[in-house]
Amino acid sequence: MPNAAPDPGPWAAREVGLSPDATRAEIRAGLLREVTRDGFVPPPLRQQAWEILSAPRDSAPPWPPAALLAEEARLRGEIDDFAASFFATPVEVRRRRWQELSAVCAFSPPLAARLAALEPGLGLDLRPGDIGNPRTAQLASHVAGLFVLAPAARAAQRQAVLRSLQTDIAGWEETARQLLAVSPALAALEPTLLASILGFREQQQRLARLREGRQHSGRLPPARRAVAPVRPAPAPSSPSAGGGRALGWVAVVVIGIVVRVCIGGLGSRSSSPPPPQIDIPKFDPEEHERTRKMIEEIERLQRMNRENEEQNKKRNPRDEQERLRPGDAGPAPRRGP
Amino acid sequence: MSGTSPLPADVGQWPSDPYDLLGVSNRAAPDEVNAAHDRLAAAFDPARAPEQCRRLKAARDAVLRDLELLLLLETPLTLQLQPAVELSPPRPESPQPDDFDLSEALRAAAPPDAIAPAPLPLGRTPVIGLWQMALTGQESEAYRGLVALLDRDGATAEVCLRLYWLLTARPELDREHAPRDWLVHGLRGGELSGPLWELYRRVLADDADEALSRHCAGLLDLPAEPDALVELALVRWQAAVRAQQWDVLTGDLQALRERLPASERLAWARLWSGALDQLTWSDAKAARNLASRCFQSLGEVLSDSPQVTEVRKRQHLLRDLAAGWRSLRPELEAPPPLLALIPLSWSRPFPEVRPKLLAFLAEALRVPRSFLMALDAIQARPAVLAQFGRLLELLQETLPPPPLEARSSSDLAELALAFLDTADRSYYRPFRTLLLEFCLREAMAPETLAELIADNPYYWLSAERHLSAAVADDESLCLAYRAHRLFWA
Numbered sequence: 029m030p031n032a033a034p035d036p037g038p039w040a041a042r043e044v045g046l047s048p049d050a051t052r053a054e055i056r057a058g059l060l061r062e063v064t065r066d067g068f069v070p071p072p073l074r075q076q077a078w079e080i081l082s083a084p085r086d087s088a089p090p091w092p093p094a095a096l097l098a099e100e101a102r103l104r105g106e107i108d109d110f111a112a113s114f115f116a117t118p119v120e121v122r123r124r125r126w127q128e129l130s131a132v133c134a135f136s137p138p139l140a141a142r143l144a145a146l147e148p149g150l151g152l153d154l155r156p157g158d159i160g161n162p163r164t165a166q167l168a169s170h171v172a173g174l175f176v177l178a179p180a181a182r183a184a185q186r187q188a189v190l191r192s193l194q195t196d197i198a199g200w201e202e203t204a205r206q207l208l209a210v211s212p213a214l215a216a217l218e219p220t221l222l223a224s225i226l227g228f229r230e231q232q233q234r235l236a237r238l239r240e241g242r243q244h245s246g247r248l249p250p251a252r253r254a255v256a257p258v259r260p261a262p263a264p265s266s267p268s269a270g271g272g273r274a275l276g277w278v279a280v281v282v283i284g285i286v287v288r289v290c291i292g293g294l295g296s297r298s299s300s301p302p303p304p305q306i307d308i309p310k311f312d313p314e315e316h317e318r319t320r321k322m323i324e325e326i327e328r329l330q331r332m333n334r335e336n337e338e339q340n341k342k343r344n345p346r347d348e349q350e351r352l353r354p355g356d357a358g359p360a361p362r363r364g365p
Numbered sequence: 366m367s368g369t370s371p372l373p374a375d376v377g378q379w380p381s382d383p384y385d386l387l388g389v390s391n392r393a394a395p396d397e398v399n400a401a402h403d404r405l406a407a408a409f410d411p412a413r414a415p416e417q418c419r420r421l422k423a424a425r426d427a428v429l430r431d432l433e434l435l436l437l438l439e440t441p442l443t444l445q446l447q448p449a450v451e452l453s454p455p456r457p458e459s460p461q462p463d464d465f466d467l468s469e470a471l472r473a474a475a476p477p478d479a480i481a482p483a484p485l486p487l488g489r490t491p492v493i494g495l496w497q498m499a500l501t502g503q504e505s506e507a508y509r510g511l512v513a514l515l516d517r518d519g520a521t522a523e524v525c526l527r528l529y530w531l532l533t534a535r536p537e538l539d540r541e542h543a544p545r546d547w548l549v550h551g552l553r554g555g556e557l558s559g560p561l562w563e564l565y566r567r568v569l570a571d572d573a574d575e576a577l578s579r580h581c582a583g584l585l586d587l588p589a590e591p592d593a594l595v596e597l598a599l600v601r602w603q604a605a606v607r608a609q610q611w612d613v614l615t616g617d618l619q620a621l622r623e624r625l626p627a628s629e630r631l632a633w634a635r636l637w638s639g640a641l642d643q644l645t646w647s648d649a650k651a652a653r654n655l656a657s658r659c660f661q662s663l664g665e666v667l668s669d670s671p672q673v674t675e676v677r678k679r680q681h682l683l684r685d686l687a688a689g690w691r692s693l694r695p696e697l698e699a700p701p702p703l704l705a706l707i708p709l710s711w712s713r714p715f716p717e718v719r720p721k722l723l724a725f726l727a728e729a730l731r732v733p734r735s736f737l738m739a740l741d742a743i744q745a746r747p748a749v750l751a752q753f754g755r756l757l758e759l760l761q762e763t764l765p766p767p768p769l770e771a772r773s774s775s776d777l778a779e780l781a782l783a784f785l786d787t788a789d790r791s792y793y794r795p796f797r798t799l800l801l802e803f804c805l806r807e808a809m810a811p812e813t814l815a816e817l818i819a820d821n822p823y824y825w826l827s828a829e830r831h832l833s834a835a836v837a838d839d840e841s842l843c844l845a846y847r848a849h850r851l852f853w854a
Contacts (some may be wrong), residue, residue, distance in 0.1 A: 053502070056534045060500055068526040069560045072567060082534055089571070097763055104765070135720075137727035138852050179853045183808035185770040187780065220806060231787060240785050241825065255619030 033135035036080050039099055043077035100136045107133070107142055111176040114146065115154045123150050142178065149175055149217055157325045160210045163203050168214055171207070175217040186221050190228070197228050274353045372405060376420050377667040383424035383431075391431070398428050402715075467617070492523055493634055507531060508538045515550075522561055525551030529564065545572075549580050557589035557597065563810055566596065573604035577613060585620045591632035594624060603712070606643035611651045614640060630668035634676040637663035641680055645687045646708035664809075682748070683711065689746030698742030700729065707752055715759045726852045728747050732847060733805055734798045740841035750840055764854045778817045780807050785824060793826060793835055797842055804846050811836050811843050 041048045060079045063070055070078070076092040083089055091099070110125055111261045117125070126143060129141045133139035154172055170189045174182050204225045208215045215222055225347075300318055370388075370489060372379060380386045387401040402425035409417040412826075491514060497509035508531050515524050528547040532539055548565040555561070571574045584597060598617050605613035618636075625632055637659045644656040663680060690707045693699045702725045709718045729736040743749045784803045790796045804811050815837040818824050824832035836842065 056504065057500075057502065060504075060530065062502070063530050064496070065615045067560070068530060069563050075564075076569065079533065082536070093714075093719070097716070097719075121492070137723040141727060141852070151469070179805070180808040180850065181768060181771075183806065187772060187807075191776075231525055231783060235783060235786055353552065 033091045033096060033099070034132045036088065036095065039091070039095055040077035042093070043074060044081065046081070046110050048229050050081075060130055084235040096135070100139065103129070103136070103139055107139060111142075111146060114149060114176045115152070115172045119153050120150060125151055146176065147211075152214055152217075158211075159214070160206055163199075164206050164210065167200065167203050168211065171214055171218040171221060182218075186224070187220075190222065190224055193225060194228070197225070200225050201229070329354070372408070372417075374414075374417070376416055379420065380835070383427040386421070386429060389428065393428070393432070395429055398425060398432070401425075403438075403637045407631060420611070427792060429811050484792055492527065496527055499527070504531055504535050505538060508535075508734060520551050520554030520557055522555065523553050525554075526560060526564075526704075545575060549584070552584060552587065555587075557584060557587050557593040562593065566600070567598075569600045570825050573607060574602035576601045577608060577610060582617070582620075585617060585624065589624075591625060591629045594621065595632050595635050597637070598636060602643055606652070606712075609647070609649060609652075611649070611655060614644075614655060630666050631670065631672050631676075634663060634666045637666070638676045638680055641683060645683055646690075646712065686711065686752055687749040689743075689749040693743055693746055693749060696742055697825045698738065700725075700739045700787060703743070703753070706756065707749060710756050711753055715756075718756065719760065719763060722760060723852070726848055730849050730852055731800055733849065736848070737801055737841055737845045740845055744841050748838075750844065754847075755842055757844065757851060760851050767850070774817070776807055777813060780809065781814045782821075783813060785818065789827075790824075790832070793832075797836075797839060800836065801842055801845055804842075805849055808850070810850070811839065811846055831844065845851060 042052060044058060044062060046055065050058070057084060062074075063078070066074070073092060073094055076089065076095065080088050107129060110129060114122065126146065130140070130143050133143055149172075152172075154168065159168045173210045174189070177185055183318055204215075204222045208222065371388075384391060387398060387405065389398050389401050393401075402421055406418055406421045411418045417669040420714075457806075486508065492511070493515070493525050495507045495510040498510070508528065509530070513526050515528070520526075526546045529544045529551075532542065532547065536544075545565065547566045548561050549560040561761070569581070575581060581597075581601065585594065589597075598621060605611070610659060611720070618640075621636065621688050625636075627633065640659045641656055641663070644652045644659065647653070647656075660680065663677060686707070690704060694704060700738060702721075706718065706722055708719065708727060729739065740750065740753075743753070784800075784807075787795060788799050788803070800811065804814065815833040819831070819833040821833075826832050826835055
């Protein structure tokens with residue numbers, strides 16, 4: 029449940045045009061004067077404001093929901109202002125303001141969440157000299173600029189930043205590594221940007237290969253060409269289904285042996301897969317790619333096999349119902365060459 | 366003394382009453398008051414007789430203020446109300462006897478040690494005079510005077526309204542009564558309409574105990590338009606169901622049968638429907654029995670009017686929703702806080718539900734994948750999922766409008782295709798959790814992604830089904846994204 033809302037008194041005073049420090053006599057006089065002007069039936073929100081102001085201190089009515097909404101909107105604006113000058117504000121002032129806002133925004137889960145998201149940056153003092161060279165400082169500035177944005181704006185801005193860095197992405201990869209080394213706390217504020225920079229070239233290479241493969245094949249994916257579903261569920265008694273299953277197992281065993289040989293050739297004698305390669309100078313991309321493809325192929329065959337097993341051996345009405353649940357469109361056709 | 370002025374030069378000899386001083390009546394037009402002031406002031410030179418000029422000006426201002434107030438008080442109150450509030454024509458005011466002696470009334474009402482009330486202009490309406498006393502800080506005397514008027518002339522709307530506001534402003538004036546008592550007192554003397562009814566409706570909306578009180582029940586006997594009776598009954602039933610006081614509903618229905626003829630078909634349809642809105646969600650046997658009787662009675666309302674048809678349709682929707690909701694309650698995957706929102710979303714105004722919805726989202730959205738699974742758990746009951754979708758629509762109306770998409774379609778397409786071509790799409794179910802994470806990270810609605818790939822031949826899930834269709838039809842996924850987007854708006 030949301031925490032208690034702040035004292036509604038200041039809101040009520042604003043609503044009826046009184047000072048928050050108005051005395052009881054001033055409140056009474058204002059109420060009687062204003063309700064007379066309102067024909068004794070003031071607008072509901074104003075009436076609730078008068079009731080809050082007039083009630084004894086220990087039994088003030090709760091916030092009217094509409095007023096709470098207006099208060100939330102007002103505080104949202106204050107948080108936006110705070111976020112906009114977040115790193116330009118000295119750390120101590122920033123922390124104090126954050127605590128003030130957190131106290132008055134506790135009643136609203138979205139505002140509390142937005143402030144909580146800003147908390148990791150409270151203690152960070154962004155002084156360009158501490159961060160490294162101008163290029164690292166520039167990347168740090170991007171990170172800081174993204175960090176203070178709300179998620180939707182951040183996503184759009186991140187893409188714009190990434191686009192601006194693409195012309196020299198190799199250089200920015202290096203800068204990203206430097207930033208991670210010199211200011212890991214700052215880098216952690218926007219991990220998605222740094223991950224995107226560091227993984228950009230690899231992703232582009234993968235995409236290029238995939239799309240090149242599509243072009244070379246000159247064919248549409250099988251599902252597009254097929255008249256019947258790509259992988260119809262085989263009937264349990266079908267000999268071809270049994271043959272397919274056997275073929276799948278044979279393929280798994282053969283490829284498994286090949287992979288073991290490959291792994292053995294790379295120097296590992298363990299039966300578990302080798303740890304991911306992080307030593308870039310010793311890394312052989314072609315070898316790695318071959319291994320990766322083989323592992324993917326094994327996984328695909330294992331999945332296919334599991335699917336066949338599920339469909340043929342463990343088939344029962346509940347499973348069938350589960351398989352046909354709306355939203356589950358079933359397996360995708362095999363992709364690419 | 367000035368040669369042309371009827372007033373003596375010594376201001377001490379001037380009448381203390383501003384009306385007497387200016388020589389105007391309490392029905393004078395503002396122009397007359399100004400003219401009288403100008404005529405008298407012309408005899409005095411402001412430099413030589415500043416006190417005389419100040420007194421004349423003060424008298425003019427006081428009379429003009431008075432007249433403005435009088436005008437306000439005599440304006441039909443309906444003019445000041447919100448446009449949505451319909452009021453019956455104002456009733457003729459009780460005639461004020463000419464021989465009413467206000468000071469006598471005040472003396473009678475005042476305790477022995479009370480300060481003597483300030484003299485009032487003669488011949489003016491006592492209610493207005495008393496209210497002016499309240500406006501000048503003599504609230505206690507004004508309150509006693511108004512009570513005395515009430516005792517003498519019976520409850521009138523104008524007196525009860527003023528007593529209500531005086532007691533709101535200073536609860537300590539009368540420890541025996543709450544301000545709302547004056548509203549009920551005034552309504553009993555008239556009918557369920559006008560400013561007293563408008564204020565009392567507001568009281569009832571926030572005060573369940575008052576709604577269930579005996580004096581509130583007594584108002585069902587008052588002359589009233591069918592709409593007002595229905596409104597009074599519904600607000601009482603809302604409180605009664607929450608307090609599980611089923612006899613309130615049966616008692617009120619009995620009273621209403623005598624008040625509302627069967628020919629008031631829409632009113633009866635609204636009554637049955639309003640009772641069902643509250644009763645349907647209760648597990649109490651008495652409530653279930655009452656609900657089935659109400660549903661049957663609603664079916665028996667003989668009317669083909671569009672409004673009645675609409676009420677019936679809404680109740681059929683409620684039946685589906687409630688059935689789905691009940692069947693989900695034993696499900697472990699359906700989170701209880703989400704299920705608790707469903708009855709509230711139907712039976713309570715959204716501003717009351719909103720904080721609970723946001724509290725639920727704050728918890729649920731911590732792990733979007735689990736939230737998606739929770740929505741999947743209720744997806745088998747489309748009415749329940751749709752009701753959650755309606756709640757999100759209402760939430761959206763309370764939030765600032767979303768910022769315009771800064772990215773072009775080609776920017777979005779580039780992101781979407783890069784994700785789709787590198788993600789494992791072998792199986793839709795595991796893939797969609799990755800898709801949700803992508804959509805949240807990149808602030809891209811699943812529906813947008815579906816549109817972007819709709820014509821792309823590489824994203825067929827099977828010969829019959831394209832990925833774009835699967836995503837667009839995936840209501841849980843779309844709702845999970847929407848909830849996140851709204852929460853972080």
